[in-house]
Amino acid sequence: MIMSRIEAPRDEDDEATATAGGPADRLLVDRLLGGLPAEAVLTDPDVTASYANDMASFCPAGAPAVVVLPRTVEEVQHVMRTATELRVPVVPQGARTGLSGAANASDGCIVLSLTKMDRILEINPVDRVAVVEPGVVNAALSRAVGEHGLYYPPDPSSWEMCTIGGNIGTASGGLCCVKYGVTAEYVLGLDVVLADGRLMSTGRRTAKGVAGYDLTRLFVGSEGSLGIVVRAVLALRPKPPEQLVLAAEFASAAAACDAVCRIMEGGHVPSLLELMDRTTVKAVNDLARMGLPETTEALLLAAFDTPAPAADLAAVGALCEAAGATQVVPADDAAESELLLQARRLSLTALEAVKGTTMIDDVCVPRSRLGDMLEGIERIAEKYRLTIGVCAHAGDGNTHPTVCFDASDPDESRRARESFDEIMGLGLELGGTITGEHGVGVLKKEWLAREIGPVGLEMQRAVKQVFDPLGILNPGKLF
Amino acid sequence: MIMSRIEAPRDEDDEATATAGGPADRLLVDRLLGGLPAEAVLTDPDVTASYANDMASFCPAGAPAVVVLPRTVEEVQHVMRTATELRVPVVPQGARTGLSGAANASDGCIVLSLTKMDRILEINPVDRVAVVEPGVVNAALSRAVGEHGLYYPPDPSSWEMCTIGGNIGTASGGLCCVKYGVTAEYVLGLDVVLADGRLMSTGRRTAKGVAGYDLTRLFVGSEGSLGIVVRAVLALRPKPPEQLVLAAEFASAAAACDAVCRIMEGGHVPSLLELMDRTTVKAVNDLARMGLPETTEALLLAAFDTPAPAADLAAVGALCEAAGATQVVPADDAAESELLLQARRLSLTALEAVKGTTMIDDVCVPRSRLGDMLEGIERIAEKYRLTIGVCAHAGDGNTHPTVCFDASDPDESRRARESFDEIMGLGLELGGTITGEHGVGVLKKEWLAREIGPVGLEMQRAVKQVFDPLGILNPGKLF
Known part of the structure; x- marks a missing residue:
């Protein structure tokens, strides 16, 4: 036409x-x-x-x-x-x-x-699928499927506000990913309105299906640049038992990263494995008087939602001690687990309180390189005279280095931006990616080209051209 | 150029x-x-x-x-x-x-x-990845990672012969999929030689990554029509405990399908959930004298590789009985489990012995429609006066209706082909797909258009054109 x-x-x-x-x-x-x-x-x-x-x-x-x-x-x-x-x-x-x-x-x-467009159209416990409109809030879906004994794992921090359509657009992750993977793994099929207004269905509602190219996955993470998702068929899982959490304190980030490697190499499958570095621990301590000792240079949180989580926590606790943990605190029940997770939940708020403004990076490295990544970030913070706190989905190697700065200070803002870029460069050097779960958007489009190289970029642009020949879909994003 | x-x-x-x-x-x-x-x-x-x-x-x-x-x-x-x-x-x-x-x-x-190109280039137990060339045989990889306490789940029936490159090309499944998913879920990144000889890297070796469009998944299942996979980064899992198997006999296929629904609705996560219909049970009985009673109209095999599989089998056995199972036989150990699985492994050979030639279909329906699918296949077998045995990855709703015919009889061959097509039509009617795991190839290309519709087909062809403008990559397949 x-x-x-x-x-x-x-x-x-x-x-x-x-x-x-x-x-x-x-x-x-x-x-x-x-x-x-x-x-x-x-x-x-x-x-x-x-x-x-x-x-x-x-x-x-x-x-x-x-x-x-x-x-x-x-x-x-x-x-x-x-x-x-x-x-x-x-x-x-x-x-x-x-x-x-x-x-x-x-x-x-x-x-x-x-x-x-926020209707949940169907929840089917036998097929373990939900069919939803894009405006359904993540938490609303999670609660609705929970009533059927089901579980929709993807849980970005914004889960009480963010929508499934947004999650699909950015291929969101969350705390659950170390065990349950990212949004992409839960999208079975899509209805998409194309740039010219035509409707296209992709994928399936069956457990498996390989009929033609996987356009469903092409749309997941495409940031609205290929079409408008108007309906999604999502895979669900049975609701797991409530998770039990363990906190382990370390005298160095390197020791905490060593513990992460031992846990993963040991064949454990935690439902959560989070790391907070010294800067984050201190910020949270300052904000909430959590009473963590000043000697704590890193805090590791591990959880299991298995049938016998206490045994799993004991095994992981022993690995933390072998890696040099100064203290290991396993929760006895769900309430105690919730308390231990509070420090993690407060992290961003606490880091925002340091200087007023934050810039959150999202670099993911092979988990065996997590220690190198944290060490490098510390070096970068020193070089640019900045406070950079790191929370990490440690089990995934997905770090969120958070640059704290005073936005009213132009020099500090410039240094913040430069340090942010240098962190991405470090991630690529370590065999990682510039974005584990937040996406490219406007923020990282120059870096996308560096990560995927000229041939990859050419093919990605050509794919964009197929779906959006006039360039009207979210222009200026990604590329 | x-x-x-x-x-x-x-x-x-x-x-x-x-x-x-x-x-x-x-x-x-x-x-x-x-x-x-x-x-x-x-x-x-x-x-x-x-x-x-x-x-x-x-x-x-x-x-x-x-x-x-x-x-x-x-x-x-x-x-x-x-x-x-x-x-x-x-x-x-x-x-x-x-x-x-x-x-x-x-x-x-x-x-x-x-x-x-059959080298395993790397196995990393901390990152839980393997880096392989495309010619590595599935079983060789499985054994190699097993020595590191790791597990590469995808297990097509041909796993002792088939290659990882072929598995990626066809997005292969297997018996494990009901718990562990298909090949696509284990491919993190690819090196691909494009039609013009340029090399492109897609994806990542990290646990997560959302930098740009997911071209990795576009190549998985593309049947060699977009480029040549020359290297793959594969995700691994910790090796699970050995699975324990239960066999349940039913007096009707409908009752066995009811049991499948009860098991999945009950939140169970079996590592295998297979169904054999009357025709298959009889063929296996005839070939191997398994001693299954003639009254058995369907056989269900369920397995768990959990820490306490006997308890899981007991729960699933009770659900089978509630659905009307005439006999429930849980294995006591790995050796007994192996015996129970033999019937399933012999299915295709046994069906081949019926008439000399078979044509294996691969229709996947929502598992809640499995009973309707089996009933419809029986109707189609009667209509075309053919023997059609069904093995199914029942937990996935993925049926393999196997048409048995005498290839030297032109009329029977024609009826075989027509019944095969009618089975695909039935699958689509039931909300399913023409191929759960075998792919489109030459066999089903006319049906691909029916499944994905004109808009989907147009976009898929346009994507093909991006990667293969001269049409030299496996022409005549898929479309």
């Missing part, structure tokens, strides 16, 4: 334009209203501006022309047909809890918020 | 051509010998003809011009550069144990056998 190129007219006198800094396009709005109810089309610039950003630092965002809140697949198709006809960029959004700027608006774009 | 179109000359007088029915192309062979040792280039038509087929029935195969057996990535690159330059189709092959004709030669093609 060849479409005539229509330039969207700009109405420079429009008050909305003056206020929001973006063109409120009457033709665009009129066309959208042809297939959407009035309450689903937001043009008030004060309102549309509130949809400009996700939660990433250092990522520019433009002013949307309009925000649409469709409730049906047909309405999404209408939005995409309109966008294709008028050549208007479309930025799909979930709850905007992302950390890479992938959901940031571009000037004059349609923000396509999927938050009103 | 624009390349001039060079028509490969055909030497009609060449003896090889006359013997093998395919053109032996001197220019092609000379060019190949420019970058491959002589022993890696086979042109004897008796030899090349032996590389024409995989193990599928009813799939046409052409006569290869040449078979190449490279040992290095550079040699594969040379083959692909040559093929691109001369516009010669390339058919990549592993052990040719596939069941859909995906590895069948086309006339005048280069058969690119990866069987000589």
Whole structure:
């Protein structure tokens, strides 16, 4: 289908334009209203501006022309047909809890918020699948399937707010990944509205299926750049027993990383294996008076949701001691486990309190290189005279080095940005990736090219071209 | 890069051509010998003809011009550069144990056998990864990682012969999938030689990673139609305890399927859950005198590799009885478990003995529809006056209806083919897929279009075009 190129007219006198800094396009709005109810089309610039950003630092965002809140697949198709006809960029959004700027608006774009498509369409305990719309909140799905004795594992920190559509767009991880893997492993099939408004189904609702190329996985993590996910078939698991947690304190980060290696080499399958470095431990101690000794240079949290978790914790506790743990504290029950996890949950808030602003990195290395990564980050923090705290999904080798800085200090902001980049370079040197679970978005697009190389980049761009020949789907992200 | 179109000359007088029915192309062979040792280039038509087929029935195969057996990535690159330059189709092959004709030669093609690239490059117990060349035999890898206390789950029936490259090409499954999933879930990263000979790396060796589109998964199951996998990073798991097996006999297939639903709905995670229907049970009984009672209409095998498998078997045995099992036999130890599994292992051989030839289908339905699927297959067998035995990876809803026929009887052969198609149609009606784990190849390419629809087909073809603009990679497969 060849479409005539229509330039969207700009109405420079429009008050909305003056206020929001973006063109409120009457033709665009009129066309959208042809297939959407009035309450689903937001043009008030004060309102549309509130949809400009996700939660990433250092990522520019433009002013949307309009925000649409469709409730049906047909309405999404209408939005995409309109966008294709008028050549208007479309930025799909979930709850905007992302950390890479992938959901940031571009000037004059349609923000396509999927938050009103929030129905759980089916939960089937025999097939162990759920069928959902993209706006379903992760926690809502988790609770709903829990009532059927089922479990939807992916649990990003933002799980109480973030949507399944956003999780699919960014291929989110979480604390559970060391045992249960990432979002990608739970997406069996998708309904996708393509750039031109056509509807495509990918994948399956069966446990297995290999009919043709795996386009489902191509869409997972594509950050809204290939199409709009309007329905997902998700795999579920039986709900595991409640997990029991152990905390181990170490006199050095190296010893804690050694313990991680021993645990994984020993064939254990923890449901959680988290590490907090000295800076994070100190920040949490300062904020919440947790009473951790000042000599604690690293804290490791391990959990098991097996039928006999106490035995697993004992085995892992012994490995921690062999690696030099100064103290090992296994929880006796779920309540104690919850207390031990609080330190981890407070980490980001505590690090934010250090300097007011944080920039969270997401570098994943082979877990055998975790010690080298932490050592390198300490070196980088010294070099740039910055506080950098590290929380890590240690079992995955996935570190979240968090640069603490005063955003009102231009020099410190510059050093923060440079240290952030140097951490990614270190991750690549160690055989890792620039992003374990947060995605590329705007924040890391220059680094994506460095990670995947020129041939990979060329093929990825060519794949983008197949699905989005006009370049209207979340332009300026990823590449 | 624009390349001039060079028509490969055909030497009609060449003896090889006359013997093998395919053109032996001197220019092609000379060019190949420019970058491959002589022993890696086979042109004897008796030899090349032996590389024409995989193990599928009813799939046409052409006569290869040449078979190449490279040992290095550079040699594969040379083959692909040559093929691109001369516009010669390339058919990549592993052990040719596939069941859909995906590895069948086309006339005048280069058969690119990866069987000589069979080195295990690394096994890392901390990172739980193996790095392998594509020609490594599945069983060789399984044994090698086992020595490190590790486990590579994918276990197609041909695991003693099939290669990892072939498993990746077809996204193979096996008996383990109900607990451990398919090959796709164990492929973290790939090195791929593209159609033009360039090398591309995809994915990662870390536990997580979301940098750019997931091209790794795009290649898994692509049947050699997008590029040549020359190296794979595979995820491993800790070796589980040895599994304990239970056999349950039922007086109807419906009751056995009811038991499957109760087991999965009950939150159990068996390491194996297999079903054999009446026809298969009878064929195995006839072949091996297993002494199963004639009243057994279906046999269910369940296994657990948990720390306390006897307790799990007891719970599942009770569910089988509640569903109407006439007898429940749990194994006491590994040796007894092995005996119980023998019936399942003999199934295909036993069904082959019925009429001499079999045609194995691979339809996967939501497991809640397994009963409807079996009932429908019985109806189809009656309609076409054929013997159709069904083995099923019941926990996955993945059935292997096996049509038994006399290949020397044209009418029976026609009925076999028609019943095979009708079974796929039934699978689609029940919300399933035409292939759970065997792939599309030549056998099911007309059905792929029916399953994925015109929009899906258009996008899949466009993706193929990105990676193989000249159409030289395994042409005539999938689409």
